[in-house]
Amino acid sequence: MSFQPQQCNSLLYHTSVLLESEKTAHAFSTRLGGVSEGDFASLNLRGSCGDAPERVRENYRRLCTVIGASEERAVLAKQVHGDTVRAVTAADAGKGLLRPVDYEADALITDEPNLPLFVFSADCIVVLLHDPEAGCIGAVHAGWRGTAQAIAAKAVEAMAAQYGADPARIRAAIGAGIGPCCFETDSDVPDAMAAAFGEAAGPLLERRGAKWHVDLKGLNRLQLIASGVPEDRIDVCPLCTACRLDLYWSHRKMGERRGVQGAVIVKK
Numbered sequence: 001m002s003f004q005p006q007q008c009n010s011l012l013y014h015t016s017v018l019l020e021s022e023k024t025a026h027a028f029s030t031r032l033g034g035v036s037e038g039d040f041a042s043l044n045l046r047g048s049c050g051d052a053p054e055r056v057r058e059n060y061r062r063l064c065t066v067i068g069a070s071e072e073r074a075v076l077a078k079q080v081h082g083d084t085v086r087a088v089t090a091a092d093a094g095k096g097l098l099r100p101v102d103y104e105a106d107a108l109i110t111d112e113p114n115l116p117l118f119v120f121s122a123d124c125i126v127v128l129l130h131d132p133e134a135g136c137i138g139a140v141h142a143g144w145r146g147t148a149q150a151i152a153a154k155a156v157e158a159m160a161a162q163y164g165a166d167p168a169r170i171r172a173a174i175g176a177g178i179g180p181c182c183f184e185t186d187s188d189v190p191d192a193m194a195a196a197f198g199e200a201a202g203p204l205l206e207r208r209g210a211k212w213h214v215d216l217k218g219l220n221r222l223q224l225i226a227s228g229v230p231e232d233r234i235d236v237c238p239l240c241t242a243c244r245l246d247l248y249w250s251h252r253k254m255g256e257r258r259g260v261q262g263a264v265i266v267k268k
C-alpha cells in the first residue's frame with residue numbers, strides 16, 4: 001500500500017503516494033496532534049458536538065497548515081448519507097467552519113485553487129480524487145447508504161461533466177474506515193449492496209451465522225473501477241477505524257460521545 005504516515009510536530013496524518021503532485025496537496029487526519037480534550041482528544045474536526053469552537057478552529061488551522069492552505073478557505077458540507085455532489089466555487093469558501101453551510105452534500109468537487117475540500121468520518125469511508133490534467137479534485141463521504149447510492153461514482157461523473165475529467169486519468173485514495181473485521185450488519189446492508197453492485201459484490205460480503213461482514217472500502221474501490229478509474233490508480237488505506245481507537249474515532253465503538261477525523265484535498 002502506498003499510504004504513508006506523516007508527522008508535523010504532534011500532528012499525525014496519512015498521505016497517498018498516488019495523489020502526490022505539485023498541483024494538489026491532501027491529508028487524511030488521525031486523532032493525534034490537535035488541541036481538543038476529553039472525548040474529543042485531540043484533533044477533532046467536528047463542530048456542534050460539545051467541543052469548544054476555538055479548539056475545533058485551531059485543529060482545522062493545524063491540518064490546513066500541513067497542506068499549505070488556510071482554514072479560512074475551508075469548505076465543508078452537511079453530510080446526510082445521500083448522493084448529492086456539490087460543485088464548489090470560491091463563493092463557498094469558509095462554509096461550515098466560519099459561516100453556516102447552506103447545502104447538504106456527501107461529495108464536494110472543484111476546479112478552483114485554494115479551496116480545501118473536507119469530508120469527515122468516524123467509521124464511514126472517505127475518498128479523495130484528482131485528475132491532474134483536467135485540474136479538478138473531489139472529496140467523498142460514503143457510509144453504507146452512500147456506497148449503495150454510488151456516491152463515489154457520482155462524484156467521478158460530476159468531475160467529468162463539470163470539468164472535463166477523464167476517469168482513466170483520475171487518481172483515487174480511499175482512507176481509513178471501518179473494515180470488514182468490524183462492520184458487522186444484518187441482511188439489510190448486503191441486500192442493498194447486492195442490489196447496487198450485482199454479483200460483483202459477492203466477494204466483499206461475508207456471512208457469519210446470522211450476521212454479515214461487509215467490506216465498504218472494497219465496494220468503493222469496485223465502484224471506482226466500474227466508473228473507469230484504473231485499478232492501479234486506486235489506493236486503499238488498510239487501517240480499520242474501529243480496530244485502531246488509538247488513531248481514530250469510531251461511531252460503532254464509541255457512539256455519539258466522540259470527535260471525527262477527516263480527509264482534505266486542495267488544488268494549488
Ligand SMILES: [Zn+2]
Binds near residue numbers: 242
Ligand atoms: Zn476492525
